[in-house]
Amino acid sequence: MSEELERTYKVPLGKVLIAPRNKRAVRAVRKLRQFAKKHMHSDEVKLDPQLNEIIWKRGIRKPPRKVTVKMVKDKDGVVTVTPAE
Numbered sequence: 001m002s003e004e005l006e007r008t009y010k011v012p013l014g015k016v017l018i019a020p021r022n023k024r025a026v027r028a029v030r031k032l033r034q035f036a037k038k039h040m041h042s043d044e045v046k047l048d049p050q051l052n053e054i055i056w057k058r059g060i061r062k063p064p065r066k067v068t069v070k071m072v073k074d075k076d077g078v079v080t081v082t083p084a085e
Contacts, residue, residue, distance in 0.1 A: 005073040008084050011035050014065045021061045028055050028063040032081065040071050040079045048082040 011032055019027045029047065032055070036045045055063050068084040 003075065005040070006070065007040070008068065008070050009035070009039065010066055010068045012066055013063060016063055017065075023060070025056050025060045025063045032067070032069070036071055036079050036081050040073050042073055042077045042079045044077060045079045045081060048080065051081060051083050054083055 013028045013031055016024050016028045016031055029052070032047065032051075033045045037043065051067070051069065054067065058064075070082050070084045071079055072082070073079045
């Protein structure tokens with residue numbers, strides 16, 4: 001690809017609550033990476049530190065049920081996931 005691809009998604013994280021209480025935020029990060037890989041067709045995904053703070057804001061037990069994110073795929077195929085404004 002010679003140009004950037006930019007998309008905004010609302011990622012559902014409700015199924016994360018099925019996990020044990022002390023693994024929910026970790027699983028939410030993993031689900032977010034899987035979502036980005038699937039929808040942006042890339043193997044390399046980088047999460048913004050601000051997005052990580054949003055997920056971990058209420059601790060490991062209570063991640064958000066939905067997160068609105070902006071995904072940008074650069075010409076090298078690296079997807080950067082940031083919180084949407």
